[in-house]
Amino acid sequence: MxxxxxxxxxxxxxxxxxxxxxxxxxxxxxxxxxxxxxxxxxxxxxxxxxxxxxxxxxxxxxxxxxxxxxxxxxxxxxxxxxxxxxxxxxxxxxxxxxxxxxxxxxxxxxxxxxxxxxxxxxxxxxxxxxxxxxxxxxxxxxxxxxxxxxxxxxxxxxxxxxxxxxxxxxxxxxxxxxxxxxxxxxxxxxxxxxxxxxxxxxxxxxxxxxxxxxxxxxDFALFMPPHQPVSNADHAIALHCTRLIPDGGTLQIGIGSIGNAIAAALVLRHNSPQAFKQLTDQLQCSASWPNGESEPFKQGLYGLSEMLVEGFIELLEAGILKRTVNGYCLHAGFFMGSPLFYRQLQALPQNKRDQIAMMPVNYINDVHDHAHGSEQDKRQARQHARFINCAMKATTDGAVTSDGLENGQVISGVGGQYDFVAQAHTLQNARSIITVRATRKRAGKVSSNIVSQYGHTTIPRHLRDIVATEYGVADLRGKSDAEVIAAMIEIADSRFQEQLVSEAKAWGKLPQSYQVPAAFCRNTPEHLNGLLAGAFKENTLKHFPLGSDFTDTEQRLSRALNLLSETVGTNKATVNLLRLGLTTHPKNHLDELTRMELAAPSKPTEKLYQLLLLGALRSL
CATH class of the missing domain: 3.40.1080.10 (Glutaconate Coenzyme A-transferase)
Known part of the structure; x- marks a missing residue:
C-alpha cells in the first residue's frame, strides 16, 4: 500500500x-x-x-x-x-x-x-x-x-x-x-x-x-459546533437525573445541553455533595424520587456510550469515570464536539487517553452481540446501567417521540435510542431515562411536550421506563396505565395539567376522583427560575458549565438570541421586549451591540433590532 x-x-x-x-x-x-x-x-x-x-x-x-x-x-x-x-x-x-x-x-x-x-x-x-x-x-x-x-x-x-x-x-x-x-x-x-x-x-x-x-x-479542521447555553430547565432535568445514578454503575449520556448539564451535575455531586443536596432539596427532587443518590463517587462510574461526548472528559478528569471494564473506563462508538472538546482530547495525557477505547457500535448498543465479547461478560460489566437519552415529546401513556414529526418529516433519526431502551430492559438493575423538556416555546407560543397523544412514536409505550422533565421524575416501568398517566401529568407544566387530566378522564384512563397532588401544582418556569436563581448567583450553576469557545459577550448574546427566538412572534411578547429595550440604555450593553453592529443603528429596522436585543439582554 x-x-x-x-x-x-x-x-x-x-x-x-x-x-x-x-x-x-x-x-x-x-x-x-x-x-x-x-x-x-x-x-x-x-x-x-x-x-x-x-x-x-x-x-x-x-x-x-x-x-x-x-x-x-x-x-x-x-x-x-x-x-x-x-x-x-x-x-x-x-x-x-x-x-x-x-x-x-x-x-x-x-x-x-x-x-x-x-x-x-x-x-x-x-x-x-x-x-x-x-x-x-x-x-x-x-x-x-x-x-x-x-x-x-x-x-x-x-x-x-x-x-x-x-x-x-x-x-x-x-x-x-x-x-x-x-x-x-x-x-x-x-x-x-x-x-x-x-x-x-x-x-x-x-x-x-x-x-x-x-x-x-x-489535513483539515474537524467539524466543531460550539457549545449551546444550558437553560434553567436543562439544569433542573440534569439534577433530577443525577440522583438516579448509583455509585459503581454504568453511564450513557447523549449530546447536547442536557448531556452537558448532567456531566456538570455529577461533578457537583462528587466535589460538593452538600451544595448538590441543598440544590436538589430546593427542587423538591424527593417528591417524585424519594431515595435518590447524593453521595460522592467512591467506586466510580464506567462509561458505555454510543457517543463520546465531552462531558465524559469532565468526568474522567474529575475522577468520577474510574470503574474499569477490560482495562478501560470508557467504551464509545464515535465522537464529535466543540473546539474545546477536541483540544481536551488532544491534550489528554497518554495514561488517561489509554483509558478510552473506541469500539464498534454493536459492542456498545447490543448486549446480545457475540462478535465482541460474550453476553455474560457484558451483563456482568454493565451493572446498574443508566442509559440517558433525549426526546422531543412524550405521551401520558409513556410513549416517546425523538426523531420526527407526526406529518412524517424526519428531524434526526432513531439512531441508538431504541437499542439503549431495549438494553435497559434486558440488563438486571438497568434503567432507561428519557429526558424531555416539559414545554417548548416558539414565536411567543408555549406548548406542552407532555401530550395525551401524538401521531409519531420512536419508543413505544410497552418499553416505557423513566421519564424526567425539569419538574421531576416519572417511574413508569411495570405500572398500570392510570398510574403512568398520573405520573406523567405530575411532571408536566402546570399550565397544561388540567387539560391532560380532563382528557384522560374523558377517555376513561384516570379515575374521576384523581387530582394533581399539591407538590406538583407549581410546575412553572417562574417557580423553577426562582429556585435556581441563587445557584447561578453563587456560580454553582453556569450557563456554559463545560466551558465555551464563545467570548463572554457571545455567551450573553447566544442566550439573548435564544430568548428572542422563543418570544418574538406574538404582538404582546414583542411589545413587552420593545418596552424593556426602550428603558435600557445602550451603553449598558455596548459590547453586545458592537458585536452585532447595532451600537449606532442607521436604519429604522436596525433600531428595531437594537431595541429587541436590548430587551432580551435585560431579561436574562
Missing amino acids: KPCSSPDTVVDEIIERVGKHIVLGLPLGLGKANHLVNALYQRACIDTSLTLNIYTALTLEPPTAPNELGRRFLEPLQERFFAGYPRLEYAQALKDNSLPSNISVTEFFLQPAAWIGCNSVQQNYTSVNYTHALDYLISAGVNVITQQVAPEHSHGALGEHYSLSSNPDISVDLLDKRSRGKIDFVMAAQVNRQLPFLGGAAVRDSSELDLVLDDPAY
Missing part, C-alpha cells in the same frame, strides 16, 4: 478496482473523508456513465442563520469555527435540488432539524436502528468505504497502524467481516493529523487500508 498525494489518483484506483458502479459507504458524522468524497462526487458529475450511490448518516453542515439577527451573530463565527472544514459537495447539491440523476444519497440519521422541508433528503431517508446499519450497508452492496484516519505518529513517516479515531462504529465490523471473507470492498482512507489517535478496536493495521490519501495539504 503506497500512499497517494492526490484525491483524483485515489478515485482512479477505486474505479479501476470496482468499476463504474460505486456503492459508497461513509461513516456517520465526523469520520467522513471529505476530500475523497468530493473527488468521487465531482468525477460522477463529469462522467455520467458512472453511478454513485452514497449510504451514510449525519452529513454535517455548518449552521445557517434563521433571520437577520442570527446572521449578524453567526457570520463572524463561521470563520472561527468552520473556515477550515471542507463542505461536502453532495450536501450542497441536495439543498439546491441539483443532485445529478446518476448520484443518490441515502441517510439513516440526519443532522437534527437541518433537512426539514428538503424533499429529496426526506424521501431517501431510511429508518434504521444503529445496530442494524451494518447489515443494511451489506445488503445495499457497498463496495467502497472511505474514512478519515489518524496516523500512529502525528509527525513523521507512516507507522504500522492507523486509528479509525472518531468512527470505529461500523467500520470495525466491516473490516472484520472482510478479513473473514464474508464481504469484499475497497477501503480508501484519508489521513488527517487533526484527528486524535485513540485506541481500542479503532486501531487497525496499515495492511487493512487498500488506498490511502496522505498529504498534509489535505
Whole structure:
C-alpha cells in the first residue's frame, strides 16, 4: 500500500478496482473523508456513465442563520469555527435540488432539524436502528468505504497502524467481516493529523487500508459546533437525573445541553455533595424520587456510550469515570464536539487517553452481540446501567417521540435510542431515562411536550421506563396505565395539567376522583427560575458549565438570541421586549451591540433590532 498525494489518483484506483458502479459507504458524522468524497462526487458529475450511490448518516453542515439577527451573530463565527472544514459537495447539491440523476444519497440519521422541508433528503431517508446499519450497508452492496484516519505518529513517516479515531462504529465490523471473507470492498482512507489517535478496536493495521490519501495539504479542521447555553430547565432535568445514578454503575449520556448539564451535575455531586443536596432539596427532587443518590463517587462510574461526548472528559478528569471494564473506563462508538472538546482530547495525557477505547457500535448498543465479547461478560460489566437519552415529546401513556414529526418529516433519526431502551430492559438493575423538556416555546407560543397523544412514536409505550422533565421524575416501568398517566401529568407544566387530566378522564384512563397532588401544582418556569436563581448567583450553576469557545459577550448574546427566538412572534411578547429595550440604555450593553453592529443603528429596522436585543439582554 503506497500512499497517494492526490484525491483524483485515489478515485482512479477505486474505479479501476470496482468499476463504474460505486456503492459508497461513509461513516456517520465526523469520520467522513471529505476530500475523497468530493473527488468521487465531482468525477460522477463529469462522467455520467458512472453511478454513485452514497449510504451514510449525519452529513454535517455548518449552521445557517434563521433571520437577520442570527446572521449578524453567526457570520463572524463561521470563520472561527468552520473556515477550515471542507463542505461536502453532495450536501450542497441536495439543498439546491441539483443532485445529478446518476448520484443518490441515502441517510439513516440526519443532522437534527437541518433537512426539514428538503424533499429529496426526506424521501431517501431510511429508518434504521444503529445496530442494524451494518447489515443494511451489506445488503445495499457497498463496495467502497472511505474514512478519515489518524496516523500512529502525528509527525513523521507512516507507522504500522492507523486509528479509525472518531468512527470505529461500523467500520470495525466491516473490516472484520472482510478479513473473514464474508464481504469484499475497497477501503480508501484519508489521513488527517487533526484527528486524535485513540485506541481500542479503532486501531487497525496499515495492511487493512487498500488506498490511502496522505498529504498534509489535505489535513483539515474537524467539524466543531460550539457549545449551546444550558437553560434553567436543562439544569433542573440534569439534577433530577443525577440522583438516579448509583455509585459503581454504568453511564450513557447523549449530546447536547442536557448531556452537558448532567456531566456538570455529577461533578457537583462528587466535589460538593452538600451544595448538590441543598440544590436538589430546593427542587423538591424527593417528591417524585424519594431515595435518590447524593453521595460522592467512591467506586466510580464506567462509561458505555454510543457517543463520546465531552462531558465524559469532565468526568474522567474529575475522577468520577474510574470503574474499569477490560482495562478501560470508557467504551464509545464515535465522537464529535466543540473546539474545546477536541483540544481536551488532544491534550489528554497518554495514561488517561489509554483509558478510552473506541469500539464498534454493536459492542456498545447490543448486549446480545457475540462478535465482541460474550453476553455474560457484558451483563456482568454493565451493572446498574443508566442509559440517558433525549426526546422531543412524550405521551401520558409513556410513549416517546425523538426523531420526527407526526406529518412524517424526519428531524434526526432513531439512531441508538431504541437499542439503549431495549438494553435497559434486558440488563438486571438497568434503567432507561428519557429526558424531555416539559414545554417548548416558539414565536411567543408555549406548548406542552407532555401530550395525551401524538401521531409519531420512536419508543413505544410497552418499553416505557423513566421519564424526567425539569419538574421531576416519572417511574413508569411495570405500572398500570392510570398510574403512568398520573405520573406523567405530575411532571408536566402546570399550565397544561388540567387539560391532560380532563382528557384522560374523558377517555376513561384516570379515575374521576384523581387530582394533581399539591407538590406538583407549581410546575412553572417562574417557580423553577426562582429556585435556581441563587445557584447561578453563587456560580454553582453556569450557563456554559463545560466551558465555551464563545467570548463572554457571545455567551450573553447566544442566550439573548435564544430568548428572542422563543418570544418574538406574538404582538404582546414583542411589545413587552420593545418596552424593556426602550428603558435600557445602550451603553449598558455596548459590547453586545458592537458585536452585532447595532451600537449606532442607521436604519429604522436596525433600531428595531437594537431595541429587541436590548430587551432580551435585560431579561436574562
